[in-house]
Every structure is written in C-alpha cells, then in structure tokens.
Amino acid sequence: MTEKQTWSQRFESALHPAIARFNASISFDIELIEYDITGSQAHAKMLAHTGIISHAEGEALFSGLEQVRQEYRQGQFQPGIDAEDVHFAVEKRLTEIVGDVGKKLHTARSRNDQVGTDTRLYLRDQIHQIRQLLRDFQTVLVDIAEKNVETLIPGYTHLQRAQPLSLAHHLLAYFQMAQRDWERLADVYSRVNISPLGCGALAGTTFPIDRHYTAKLLDFDHVYANSLDGVSDRDFAIEFLCAASIIMVHLSRLSEEVILWASEEFRFVTLKDSCATGSSIMPQKKNPDVPELVRGKTGRVFGHLQAMLVIMKGLPLAYNKDLQEDKEGIFDSVNTVKACLEAMTILLQEGLEFRHQRLATAVTEDFANATDVADYLAARGVPFREAYNIVGKVVKTSIAAGKLLKDLQLEEWQQIHPAFAADIYEAISPRQVVAARNSYGGTGFVQVRQAIINARTQLGVS
Numbered sequence: 001m002t003e004k005q006t007w008s009q010r011f012e013s014a015l016h017p018a019i020a021r022f023n024a025s026i027s028f029d030i031e032l033i034e035y036d037i038t039g040s041q042a043h044a045k046m047l048a049h050t051g052i053i054s055h056a057e058g059e060a061l062f063s064g065l066e067q068v069r070q071e072y073r074q075g076q077f078q079p080g081i082d083a084e085d086v087h088f089a090v091e092k093r094l095t096e097i098v099g100d101v102g103k104k105l106h107t108a109r110s111r112n113d114q115v116g117t118d119t120r121l122y123l124r125d126q127i128h129q130i131r132q133l134l135r136d137f138q139t140v141l142v143d144i145a146e147k148n149v150e151t152l153i154p155g156y157t158h159l160q161r162a163q164p165l166s167l168a169h170h171l172l173a174y175f176q177m178a179q180r181d182w183e184r185l186a187d188v189y190s191r192v193n194i195s196p197l198g199c200g201a202l203a204g205t206t207f208p209i210d211r212h213y214t215a216k217l218l219d220f221d222h223v224y225a226n227s228l229d230g231v232s233d234r235d236f237a238i239e240f241l242c243a244a245s246i247i248m249v250h251l252s253r254l255s256e257e258v259i260l261w262a263s264e265e266f267r268f269v270t271l272k273d274s275c276a277t278g279s280s281i282m283p284q285k286k287n288p289d290v291p292e293l294v295r296g297k298t299g300r301v302f303g304h305l306q307a308m309l310v311i312m313k314g315l316p317l318a319y320n321k322d323l324q325e326d327k328e329g330i331f332d333s334v335n336t337v338k339a340c341l342e343a344m345t346i347l348l349q350e351g352l353e354f355r356h357q358r359l360a361t362a363v364t365e366d367f368a369n370a371t372d373v374a375d376y377l378a379a380r381g382v383p384f385r386e387a388y389n390i391v392g393k394v395v396k397t398s399i400a401a402g403k404l405l406k407d408l409q410l411e412e413w414q415q416i417h418p419a420f421a422a423d424i425y426e427a428i429s430p431r432q433v434v435a436a437r438n439s440y441g442g443t444g445f446v447q448v449r450q451a452i453i454n455a456r457t458q459l460g461v462s
C-alpha cells in the first residue's frame with residue numbers, strides 16, 4: 001500500500017498501488033509544473049492582497065514556490081507517483097520548504113480551477129511558439145518563391161496536367177495556408193486566454209477573492225463569467241487541436257507533393273543528402289522520410305482532436321476526472337506540430353533542389369496550353385464553348401498524329417479556323433501561357449511579383 005494520500009481524513013486506508021498508478025497524472029502533467037508554480041504564485045499574491053492571508057504569509061508562499069521552481073530546474077525536485085499529480089506535488093514540496101504556511105496555499109482554490117489555469121498558461125506559450133515556427137516556414141516559402149517567379153512547373157487538377165504555373169505561385173499557395181493558420185491561432189488564443197482561476201471546485205468560493213487581480217497578474221484578457229463553465233470548459237482545447245489539425249493538413253499536402261516530385265515519375269526535385277535516407281537493402285534508394293513522417297504524424301493529431309471531442313460529449317457539469325485525459329493529446333499535438341513545422345522548414349530551406357532543366361522540359365511536353373488556344377479564338381470573337389469544342393478536336397487529332405500543339409504548321413491552324421495567325425505560337429508558349437494569367441491572384445508573373453511583395457508585408461505584421 002502506498003502512503004496515505006493528501007485528501008481528507010475521511011479516507012482510512014491508502015489507494016491500492018495499481019489504482020494509484022491508474023489515477024496518477026504526474027508522469028505527464030509534470031510538463032505543467034512551471035505554469036502551476038506561476039499560477040500558484042499569483043494566487044498567493046491575491047490571498048495576501050485581499051487580506052485572506054497576511055502579507056508575510058503571501059511572501060513566504062511566493063518565495064517558497066520560487067524555490068520549488070529552482071529545485072525543479074536544477075533537477076533536485078523530481079516528484080514520483082505518490083504525488084498523484086503536479087498540483088499535489090508542488091504543494092507538498094512547498095510545505096516541506098516553508099512549513100505549515102504552505103498548507104494555506106490551497107485556500108479558496110480547487111485543483112479544478114488550478115488545472116484549467118495551468119493548461120491555459122501552457123497553451124498560451126505554445127501558441128506563441130507555433131506561430132513563430134509558422135513565420136519561419138512562411139519566410140522560407142517566400143524566399144524560394146522569390147527566386148522562382150519565372151520557373152515554370154506543371155499545374156494539375158485531378159493529378160492530370162492542367163495548366164502550367166509559376167513555381168512561386170505554387171509555393172505561395174502554401175504561404176497563404178500558413179497565413180490562415182497563423183491568424184487562426186491568434187483567434188484560438190483569445191479564447192485560451194480567459195482565467196478560470198477562482199472558480200473553485202465548481203461554485204466559486206466563500207472567501208473574498210479577487211479574480212480580476214489574479215487574471216491581471218497572469219496576463220489573462222478576461223475571467224470566466226460562470227464558475228461551472230470555467231472549470232469544465234475545454235472548448236479552447238478543442239479549438240487548439242482543430243487549429244493544430246488544420247496545420248497538419250497543410251503540411252501533409254505539401255509533404256505529399258514533395259514525395260511525388262521526388263519520385264522517378266515526376267523528377268521535379270532532388271532530395272539532398274541532409275534530408276533524405278537510404279534503404280538498408282536497395283543501394284540505389286534515396287527516400288523522402290521527412291515528408292513521409294510529417295504525412296504520417298498527421299494522423300495522431302487528428303486522433304487527439306477526435307479524442308477530445310469524444311471526452312467532452314456527454315460530460316455532465318462540472319469537473320469530471322475524464323478531463324485529466326485532455327493533457328496527453330494536447331502535449332503530443334503541440335510537440336508534433338512543432339517538430340513537423342521545423343522539419344518541413346529545414347527540408348524546404350536546404351533539403352530540396354528543384355530540377356530546373358527537367359521542369360522546363362515538363363511544361364512543354366503536354367497539352368496544358370489547350371485552354372490558351374480556346375482563349376485565343378474566344379478573344380477573336382468565337383464564342384468560348386465553340387472554341388472549346390474546336391480545340392478538343394485539335395487535341396484529339398494531334399494525339400493521334402503524335403504531335404503537340406506547338407508542332408502544328410500555320411496552314412494547319414488556319415484550316416482549323418481562319419482566325420489563327422502567326423502569333424498563335426507565342427500565345428501557346430508555356431511562358432506566355434503563364435504570363436497571360438494576369439487576373440488578380442492568378443499565376444501571371446506580374447501578379448506573382450505583387451503577391452511576393454504582399455507576403456513580405458504580411459510577414460512584417462507581428
């Protein structure tokens with residue numbers, strides 16, 4: 001049997017060791033220890049500020065908590081399973097350090113509002129860090145885009161060659177996705193940054209606490225208006241996991257493209273040795289492990305979102321121990337998103353080389369300029385649908401003749417329709433096909449150059 005627990009004298013015997021292990025969260029919620037200490041320091045200050053404890057007691061608690069922090073940082077304080085969770089662990093160590101006054105820390109507080117406070121403080125920090133990593137990722141995308149405005153790459157729909165693109169335009173699509181991720185996290189942050197501290201176990205407290213005071217000390221924007229909601233709300237966790245999942249969707253899509261591009265079938269990029277691995281049996285292999293792992297790790301983040309939604313569904317008010325299950329998914333999602341953003345940024349920065357020669361050939365070897373032939377006729381008065389049908393026939397006969405559109409003689413063009421003139425060749429050259437798509441947000445070089453300027457401006461906003 002383990003040592004008798006922290007809770008009340010109502011209990012006569014200790015927990016069964018297996019149940020103690022089952023119940024304990026210390027193995028993972030130790031991640032929250034510094035936030036727990038910071039939250040408790042604010043609580044101690046408030047207790048003194050409101051006269052619930054004396055100033056001397058408040059100071060003793062504050063500096064005792066600081067000592068716990070230092071001991072933890074120096075590796076001298078490593079709470080074990082007997083502490084159950086990080087909150088009990090800190091309170092117990094504090095009392096060992098400061099003596100009986102340590103037992104006053106938990107006045108007018110419950111672990112329910114405490115754990116909610118800690119988790120929010122943790123997520124706040126992590127959101128800052130993830131947003132910074134998104135900025136790094138976006139910066140690399142713009143850097144590469146800037147060098148590749150006039151590099152052409154086949155564009156696809158249904159994974160069939162559709163229309164050629166500026167490579168910069170393709171990369172800037174991911175910039176925009178990351179921009180939304182960055183903005184979305186700011187929005188999530190506004191709902192993470194609400195203080196549940198002082199909601200007590202569920203109903204508030206009989207002490208004359210000042211919740212706004214602790215909120216201010218801890219830099220929370222607001223306090224929860226309803227104590228039941230405050231201790232049992234995990235919307236902020238669901239929202240965070242949702243934002244994390246969307247980041248992973250974006251990283252996974254880019255990963256999939258890089259994997260395709262690196263294949264022998266596409267040959268659009270070469271993987272550099274610093275970011276690729278070999279096979280243990282096939283000496284010729286160079287594998288895209290980084291994007292594959294990112295694509296694979298996406299699953300666990302989606303899983304944590306699903307788990308959180310299921311944990312909450314049907315949970316009666318207010319706190320229930322089910323809520324202890326929120327943490328591992330949050331921690332793992334945070335760590336996964338950070339690691340994947342970092343790896344993808346490095347991969348883009350130094351692990352990928354675009355094969356310019358191959359790309360230049362790729363955009364000339366297909367019928368991706370067919371729309372431009374139709375547009376050519378439409379611009380000369382032929383109704384678009386009629387032009388579309390004419391070009392469809394041209395593509396069909398060209399395929400049968402083993403030719404591309406650029407191979408047709410001017411007489412052949414003119415037999416197809418008298419509106420065709422010598423400038424058709426220029427109109428269907430890949431460079432012109434891209435340049436001509438100068439509509440706002442299109443792949444035309446003028447648009448893409450402007451998009452790069454806009455992206456740099458967006459990166460300047462903090």
Ligand code: ARG
Nearest residue numbers: 025085111112115319323324
């Ligand atoms: N370890 C608990 C958790 O993570 C702390 C809150 C415990 N509250 C309680 N009423 N048992 O949720």
